[in-house]
Amino acid sequence: MIAAAPLSLADALRAIADDPFATVIAGGTDLMVQINAGRRPVTSLVSLRNVAELKGWSTESGNLRIGAGCSYSELERPDFAAIMPALAQAARTVGSPQIRNAGTIGGNLATASPAGDTLPVLVALDAQLEIASSSATRSIAISDFLVGPKQTDLRQGELIVAISVPVLRGAQEFLKVGTRNAMVISVASVAVLADLDAQGVRIGLGTVGPTVLRGARAEAWTRSNIDWDSNRVVGNLDEFVALVRSDSHPIDDHRSTKRYRSHAIGICARRALQRVFP
Amino acid sequence: MTDSYSPHPAYRLMVNGEPHDVSDAWIGESLLHVLRERLELPGAKSACEQGECGSCSVLVDGVLVCACLVAAVTVADADIRTVESCGSSQSLSVVQQAFVDAGAVQCGFCTPGLIMAVQDLIDRGIQLPHASPFDELATREALSGNLCRCTGYGRVLDAVARAVEASR
Ligand SMILES: Cc1cc2nc3c(=O)[nH]c(=O)nc-3n(C[C@H](O)[C@H](O)[C@H](O)COP(=O)(O)OP(=O)(O)OC[C@H]3O[C@@H](n4cnc5c(N)ncnc54)[C@H](O)[C@@H]3O)c2cc1C
Ligand code: FES
């Protein structure tokens, strides 16, 4: 096999089981950059482009199931945004229209960059990933899946099939900082999601650690510093910002510095919380 | 390209409604490379080959993408449209004419990609938030994947306004 364009998940899984050296390609927006630069030798390709089971999203009894092959453009649309505004907003900040038309949420997960824009939202929601091989299927929590920078728990012969998240009641925000508005990889990003039924806030922090992190200390603060009858912040926001910073572990790299990232994540988180609880 | 790339058996691409056979290509070759170097369709431009500039924008099954980020062999079954499908040597398309009238072409390197992006913007017009009659912010967002080093975008926006007006 040199290139396969399976129409079904079973055929895709068989193709990668038969050829362990095959390169799996979805939207190509991460992979082709590597291939064009000659950094990624390819002997065979399995394209997920036409695999029916990876397409589309659906809701069922309080859960949202998103096919791994959904493009950012699909997640940006008003019908999806009405259900999961933070993920729609994250999708809208990715690259450019051309990149959003091609790039998929499954590719974002498999690439597992600490700057992957869907990841703060998915981590905040404790997303469960559905993973399949030709012989088995399994479910794994996103925090166990993202094991390090660009490292995942995905094993040989496996594909991400879908992502499941709870649908929450309450406002949501996703914010990211970069050098400009369009076409920018974040230097810090945050997802803040209200969960009015649980009287809590879920916080995901991007680009400020080896993987996307949960803002656990800041979340704990919101439980006692938000008046859940009026949905207003009653505590001192400076405390919240300090906790967000203590939940983060940024580093210096070619895109930014530890100091700036720590500064930016605090400001973004404060702004996001203020938008969620105006 | 490195030596570890494998050649691929011949496959067929449907470009602008016409079948083209591609032989002796390497497996990981981008659609942009195949169009330009194998099919003599140099309209899509090659600049960054990493999805940043949009000069290679084409439509695949009606969806605007960067041809440099598409593995050509994976779109063997798709309807591919390049800038060569816009207008003809006798008459320019509405969008092309608007670019000429607005003086939106300087060196011209970004132009084929912009023509495709603007055509796509107009074709999708009704789906854009607040798009009627001509929304500058929505337009800027729609063209944010196309870099131009010459015009400063002012005349490009003018061309879009003219094209939107003319296609109404
Ligand atoms: C110009 C440009 C701008 C970008 N901007 C952003 C940005 O702002 N934010 C951001 O987060 N990302 C950005 N990216 C990165 C990229 O677009 C995303 O990570 C995208 O989600 C990758 O998805 P894809 O379908 O294109 O993946 P591909 O390139 O097709 O694949 C990437 C990897 O994922 C694997 N893979 C894909 N699907 C599956 C699956 N279902 N199961 C198992 N493995 C799979 C592939 O084997 C490969 O290893 C940008 C990229 C470019 C070129
Ligand atoms: S050459 Fe494809 S985006 Fe620049």
Ligand code: FES
């Ligand atoms: S006219 Fe020269 S790059 Fe746009």
